[in-house]
Amino acid sequence: MTSSSSSFSQRMAQLAGKKKSRIVVALDPAANKRNLKQFAIRTIDAVAGEACAVKFNFHLLLPLSSREIAEVTKRAHSRRLLCIADIKLNDIGDTNEVALEHLAKMGFDAAIANPFMGANTLASLAKKAHALGMGLIALVYMSHPDAADGYGLQAHGGMMMYRIFLDRAIKAYVDGIVVGATQADILNEISEKKKELKISLPVYSPGVGAQGGDARQAVKSGSDYLIIGRSIFQAKDQAAAARRFRLLAASPSP
Numbered sequence: 707m708t709s710s711s712s713s714f715s716q717r718m719a720q721l722a723g724k725k726k727s728r729i730v731v732a733l734d735p736a737a738n739k740r741n742l743k744q745f746a747i748r749t750i751d752a753v754a755g756e757a758c759a760v761k762f763n764f765h766l767l768l769p770l771s772s773r774e775i776a777e778v779t780k781r782a783h784s785r786r787l788l789c790i791a792d793i794k795l796n797d798i799g800d801t802n803e804v805a806l807e808h809l810a811k812m813g814f815d816a817a818i819a820n821p822f823m824g825a826n827t828l829a830s831l832a833k834k835a836h837a838l839g840m841g842l843i844a845l846v847y848m849s850h851p852d853a854a855d856g857y858g859l860q861a862h863g864g865m866m867m868y869r870i871f872l873d874r875a876i877k878a879y880v881d882g883i884v885v886g887a888t889q890a891d892i893l894n895e896i897s898e899k900k901k902e903l904k905i906s907l908p909v910y911s912p913g914v915g916a917q918g919g920d921a922r923q924a925v926k927s928g929s930d931y932l933i934i935g936r937s938i939f940q941a942k943d944q945a946a947a948a949r950r951f952r953l954l955a956a957s958p959s960p
């Protein structure tokens with residue numbers, strides 16, 4: 707799907723519209739799980755009708771070969787799911803670019819990066835991603851309990867780190883940002899900021915379910931897509947679990 711002429715954000719929006727789904731399923735098997743490729747393919751087949759993308763973290767990217775990963779991304783594409791590589795990239799420009807090139811070859815449609823790398827390096831990376839036909843998603847405020855230790859720091863001059871990251875993400879023309887579903891205040895603030903700036907910047911929110919975040923509340927606060935792992939792939943009936951979250955996200959609480 708990387709060869710398509712439309713942007714990653716457009717492809718996500720189209721699939722989300724067609725499937726009436728805001729769900730991105732994180733394929734994060736435990737370290738002792740066997741047959742990882744089969745796990746990924748089975749999960750993809752189960753959730754394909756309920757989700758618009760799948761996300762690969764180091765759970766799969768480290769143990770599988772690049773050929774196996776390419777087979778899995780191909781399967782996902784055949785089931786109309788986009789593929790996001792979650793490597794939270796944060797390095798010097800040259801290294802970032804080599805990483806993106808490898809991910810593009812394996813069939814990824816987008817990658818997640820950390821704006822901590824710096825404003826110019828992030829902007830170059832977004833440009834590189836677009837040249838490869840990929841999207842870039844930037845972390846702005848993570849979902850875990852001590853995310854405030856980094857994203858909630860006050861930087862030099864008194865500005866909060868997450869506001870600096872948001873500013874970098876906007877100026878770099880990234881295709882989306884990550885803000886935890888557990889960060890309702892930040893989601894609301896960013897939603898207001900987007901309205902004020904009249905920009906459309908898709909917000910991807912992990913943290914629903916296993917981490918305690920609420921799907922309906924997150925969407926009400928401004929999440930466009932929900933990244934959900936354990937609550938879906940560990941369910942006995944993965945399709946039913948994905949459907950439940952799809953429907954919850956489709957009807958945000960009043």
Ligand SMILES: O=C(O)c1cc(=O)[nH]c(=O)n1[C@@H]1O[C@H](COP(=O)(O)O)[C@@H](O)[C@H]1O
Nearest residue numbers: 732763792848849886912916917934935936
């Ligand atoms: O970038 C991410 O995807 C991410 C950012 C974040 O702030 N919090 C977060 O949990 N994630 C990822 O989202 C997934 C969440 O999985 P569950 O907690 O099992 O739903 C994992 O792959 C995390 O690495």
